[in-house]
Amino acid sequence: MSFPKKPGGKALDVLQNLPRITLANLRPEPGARKTEKRRGRGQHGGNRSGRGHKGERQRGNRPRLGFEGGQTPFYLSIPKYGYNEGHSRRPQYQPLSLKRLQYLIDLGRVDPTQPIDLTQLVNARGVTIQPLKRDYGVQLVDEGADIFAAKINIEVQRASEGVVAAIERNGGVITTGFYDPISLGILIKPVPFFLRGQPIPKRMLPGEDMVPYYTDAENRGYLADPEKIQQARLALAKKYGYILPDISKDELYHMLSMRKDVRQIFFGLAPGWVVSMPEKKILKTTDEKLLKYYSS
Amino acid sequence: MSHKMAACLSLRSTVLRSALRAAFSPARPATAVGLRCVCNAAPEANKRAVGLTESTEEYKFVERLIPPSRVPAPPRHAGPTPSGWTPPADSPPPLPYMIRRSRMHNIPVYSDLTHGSRRTTLVRKVEGDIWALEKDVKQYLKELTGKELPTQVNEVTMTLKVKGHFDAELKEWLAGKGF
Numbered sequence: 001m002s003f004p005k006k007p008g009g010k011a012l013d014v015l016q017n018l019p020r021i022t023l024a025n026l027r028p029e030p031g032a033r034k035t036e037k038r039r040g041r042g043q044h045g046g047n048r049s050g051r052g053h054k055g056e057r058q059r060g061n062r063p064r065l066g067f068e069g070g071q072t073p074f075y076l077s078i079p080k081y082g083y084n085e086g087h088s089r090r091p092q093y094q095p096l097s098l099k100r101l102q103y104l105i106d107l108g109r110v111d112p113t114q115p116i117d118l119t120q121l122v123n124a125r126g127v128t129i130q131p132l133k134r135d136y137g138v139q140l141v142d143e144g145a146d147i148f149a150a151k152i153n154i155e156v157q158r159a160s161e162g163v164v165a166a167i168e169r170n171g172g173v174i175t176t177g178f179y180d181p182i183s184l185g186i187l188i189k190p191v192p193f194f195l196r197g198q199p200i201p202k203r204m205l206p207g208e209d210m211v212p213y214y215t216d217a218e219n220r221g222y223l224a225d226p227e228k229i230q231q232a233r234l235a236l237a238k239k240y241g242y243i244l245p246d247i248s249k250d251e252l253y254h255m256l257s258m259r260k261d262v263r264q265i266f267f268g269l270a271p272g273w274v275v276s277m278p279e280k281k282i283l284k285t286t287d288e289k290l291l292k293y294y295s296s
Numbered sequence: 297m298s299h300k301m302a303a304c305l306s307l308r309s310t311v312l313r314s315a316l317r318a319a320f321s322p323a324r325p326a327t328a329v330g331l332r333c334v335c336n337a338a339p340e341a342n343k344r345a346v347g348l349t350e351s352t353e354e355y356k357f358v359e360r361l362i363p364p365s366r367v368p369a370p371p372r373h374a375g376p377t378p379s380g381w382t383p384p385a386d387s388p389p390p391l392p393y394m395i396r397r398s399r400m401h402n403i404p405v406y407s408d409l410t411h412g413s414r415r416t417t418l419v420r421k422v423e424g425d426i427w428a429l430e431k432d433v434k435q436y437l438k439e440l441t442g443k444e445l446p447t448q449v450n451e452v453t454m455t456l457k458v459k460g461h462f463d464a465e466l467k468e469w470l471a472g473k474g475f
Contacts, residue, residue, distance in 0.1 A: 003394060003424035009451035010427065099379060106377035107370045107401060114360070123363035149378040190361040268357030275358050282354050286347040 091136040093158050094127050098166055099144025101126070105152070115258050115267060116154040118179075122188045131185045153256045164220060165236050171245040173256045177222040178214050180204040183265050190266065194275040202263040202271040202294060222262065270294070370401050385474030393424040395475040403470050407463040417463050419456040430456055436469055437462060
């Protein structure tokens, strides 16, 4: 800050005092330039030119890569197995460690006084989600569970047990929610969606295979019974050996208990509304049929 | 005759093209949005006719969703945070060199791996006497590892390269100094 910038520094001073640089004065660092190997020249490079004695090696007719002289090659003797079969139909979840989440909160990129959503995480550039690459959202990962110390209301798509314990130990709330690919695309990039001028769609319910996950209180699913979730919180506290703090006595209780409706994509904005960004207004329809559809 | 044929063909092709365009154009939503684009002269009359209400109260929820375009300044912390990030000291340390923080408020020490086995550590954003920094770094790493590590000073870009991966140690050392 207070240091005067001297471009080139001491090297430039030295250069200015030396005689003029010409091609005759320059030499590369010893070991920087290695002379290339020239085949077929001289006593040791000539004769067979590094090709060996007769056979396929000297004549340049070796068989294909992987050929083992007739023995069943390695790549054929191992049987096939469908490890990657259906990989493009498998949902993927971008991992987010608690260490990184704590880092984002510490640097002020994510606000812990507001409910943390996937939109907030993407706006903070904490994760990058690609819905077109079969990403169905973000998953919280155990790493950093021991150093995590923030009271937050977070909604992710998947979370492991250790993560749930770490968040609840600090007095926070975690929920797992499902977003279908279209809703996910809208969730991570809300501004281009609003500029399209289309009404906010309803969030679709999970498919058959995901319903058991999101109706389970152990996973804090958004379709689970709230009473069962409370019981699960107590059970987890007992299992991990910490006292479950009482959130209802917290000053941020209202924020911690904010949850999205099953069909809602954004906090505070209902499906069916059109957002007009240039006019900074929200347009709501009054047609009965549309209202009935959007509130179903 | 050939001219007429050519004109006829071109006309038919343009008609076909416009028909295709109409067939494949995305169907606009049947709500008032399409109508809004059509007439800007009397918007309120149209909106009331179609059945729309406006509101500006919930717009604050939309403002929360807009991504910030600048990196926010980190909140004040007394010492190291739970995640391991240390804020810079309020006043720069009294040394002949200064190492600025990156735009994401981190210490600019990076490790690199080239050619599969060449490990280097790079210290960027150095200001002031870079040779003094090099001397201090060499001494610190000598105490740490017991070896004299080769370093390279680039006075034009004001960077320091050290052989080996020492980014964690150097970050801790620099944070301890108050950079």
